[in-house]
Amino acid sequence: MELVRGLHNLRPRHRGCVATIGNFDGVHAGHQAILSRLRAHSARLGLPGCVVIFEPQPREYFAPDAAPPRLTRLREKLSLLQAQGVDRVLCLAFNRRLRELSAEQFVQQVLIDGLGVKHLEVGDDFRFGCDRSGDFAFLQNSGERHGFTVEAANTVAESDERISSTRLRQVLGEGDFALAERLLGRPFSIAGRVLYGQQLGRTIGAPTANVQLKRVNPPLHGVYRVSVELDGVQLKGVANIGKRPTVKGDGKAHLEVHLFDFAGDLYGRRLDVVFHEKLRDEQRFDSLDELQAAIKADFAAARAQWGL
Ligand SMILES: Cc1cc2nc3c(=O)[nH]c(=O)nc-3n(C[C@H](O)[C@H](O)[C@H](O)COP(=O)(O)O)c2cc1C
Ligand SMILES: Nc1ncnc2c1ncn2[C@@H]1O[C@H](COP(=O)(O)OP(=O)(O)OP(=O)(O)O)[C@@H](O)[C@H]1O
Structure with a gap:
């Protein structure tokens, strides 16, 4: 698995991929479902699968003292992504420049100019860009204009409750390691x-x-x-x-x-x-x-x- 740190380290050879974007803290069973869709599209199109993550995670940038605890730090996250068959990780520094990008600019600079995305896989609740203005409908519309497809993966739930990093933090806080193992797909x-x-x-x-x-x-x-x-x-x-x-x-x-x-x-x-x-x-x-x-x-x- 290749790690690319920052847009400025992307080269022409990195263009053309299938991608997904998020924090992926914990690489839990919900994330794993997205990554499995990523692998499927990667095989279908014969293109590498790329995960775009942020470091620090946005909430750590906006409120360092109030940010939720991390389930996985960068090194652990990378090794879990690698184990999920991810070909490439683009790790973007979440800073003032990035936070000020509109959804439109994010798509243009990161997805089109940087990665040359052909297919984008996201969760059904995914939001991005300045003020979280970019959603699935926005992405689909951008895809039609720029020539990439977008798919929203179904929610992965356990006992009718969505699996999320937030839920995992709560379950770990309660000391329920058996449930944490079910949500993570590993202890x-x-x-x-x-x-x-x-x-x-x-x-x-x-x-x-x-x-x-x-x-x-x-x-x-x-x-x-x-x-x-x-x-x-x-x-x-x-x-x-x-x-x-x-x-x-x-x-x-x-x-x-x-x-x-x-x-x-x-x-x-x-x-x-x-x-x-x-x-x-x-x-x-x-x-x-x-x-x-x-x-x-x-x-x-x-x-x-x-x-x-
Ligand atoms: C099983 C276990 C329980 C501990 N519980 C406490 C605790 O309740 N309060 C506390 O101040 N330190 C606790 N400690 C930490 C000890 O203060 C610490 O291990 C000790 O200071 C040795 O530190 P060192 O390995 O850096 O020399 C605990 C450590 C262990 C291994
Ligand atoms: N249970 C799930 N089912 C389907 N998709 C998911 C699930 N959890 C996360 N995703 C998707 O995975 C991608 C990365 O998710 P991200 O780590 O940002 O969110 P999360 O795990 O829900 O964390 P948080 O609790 O902080 O919101 C996003 O596209 C998100 O929509």
Whole structure:
């Protein structure tokens, strides 16, 4: 899969493709349905399938402090899109210039001049352009004038409710990982590289791998039962996602994972942490002794659930 960052990096060889546009945060089952339509049209026309995404996502640009948590950061999103058979991703910086483009200018500059789109696949509720003025009817009309076809994919629902990134955030917030798995078509996980921590964990009997969380605002908070696949073996453990209010920290959210019956060195490795169950909220304890006792209880609870 090829990643093109910004319109200015598009070359004449990129012209001629089938495309879809959106945030695709989480690459959930609704997104996967669109991507499957994209693959079908790509095969029919013998043209590459291209996904246009934005970084930051529009709401992160408009309201950085009030934007919803990210389900997938760029790297995770790209690897999930690749796994869905996408040939090319055009990642556009969402900035003032982009936000000011009218729907008409967006079609002209991105779809026609940039990508030479022959078929566009969108969801039935898709809106774009300055003030979200471009909708399906607008796209169909543009297509007729510029020579591309447009198709609106049917809504994918679960229990009569539309699957969306927003719904996933809510379901994850409620700790319903079984439902999250149905909406995603895979278990929810967070991937990242293991960084050096403060080395305090081992002194309180809980050595942890500190997984780099590039998200300021993760979709989960608290203590969870988790697993990690390492060299083909499933390791079981517990994780805490939070600001660690008991110890002096940097005020940012951290993801720390303790794996049971494991003593290897994980520094520098990429882990994909799969979440299975929420055990409790993160708390501020008055002493390290109390924190240590709580962590010990978390370990016991998770081990019991895992049958270890
Ligand atoms: C299972 C588990 C539960 C945790 N719960 C809390 C908590 O409720 N409150 C808190 O302040 N920190 C909590 N922590 C984070 C610890 O404060 C942290 O692991 C410890 O400070 C070690 O940090 P270090 O690995 O950077 O040295 C938890 C960690 C684990 C592994
Ligand atoms: N459940 C679904 N069924 C069909 N199409 C969908 C579904 N969810 C999203 N899409 C389509 O996938 C494309 C990308 O969607 P996008 O990520 O922007 O929205 P979303 O998942 O609904 O997120 P949000 O909850 O933030 O609105 C859009 O064309 C959208 O209409």
